[in-house]
Amino acid sequence: MGKPTRVTNDIRALRFAAGEMTQAELADRVGLTRQTIIAIEQGRYSPSLEVAFKIARVFGVPLERAFGYPEEGS
Amino acid sequence: MGKPTRVTNDIRALRFAAGEMTQAELADRVGLTRQTIIAIEQGRYSPSLEVAFKIARVFGVPLERAFGYPEEGS
């Protein structure tokens, strides 16, 4: 078990907003496996920066719209 | 030998813009080692998304200002 990541994401919402796009389809479009999408979507770990960029591009949104990081200090 | 990353970055310029900040100091502020900063700065690999967020925060800029990803298609 890796440590839980502090990185958050909105990709489930983005998938539905993008015409009910399925996890398998997203995985295919991004060039990843379905497993990886599930794990990221659930916040089990944070993706590499490269993968994060690819995902954001699929939805046509800026990276910081798809992924978030909590404020310092708290 | 990992594969060379497509992710680009501006952290060297950002360091100098932030008062001649040194690699060691940046590493310390971000909570990484100096080695990691060097490798990222040279584009030898792309950092994790979490690390990318931390670096951008140190400079007080949005993530996409510190890191870039080339356009699709070519």
Place this chain on the structure above:
DNA sequence: ACATCGTGTCAAGGATCTTAGACATCTCGG
């Protein structure tokens, strides 16, 4: 000449991300 600082290299090991395959559940349509 000597010490110090900033940058860089190399190698080995630990931590994290990603893949592959098998399998369970739920829902929906025939």
Place this chain on the structure above:
DNA sequence: CCGAGATGTCTAAGATCCTTGACACGATGT
């Protein structure tokens, strides 16, 4: 009922990121 699609779990292995420690080199200052 039965099959198919979408989501999820588990395990094991491979790839990438990150660390530790040691050492090299040029520039700067005493």
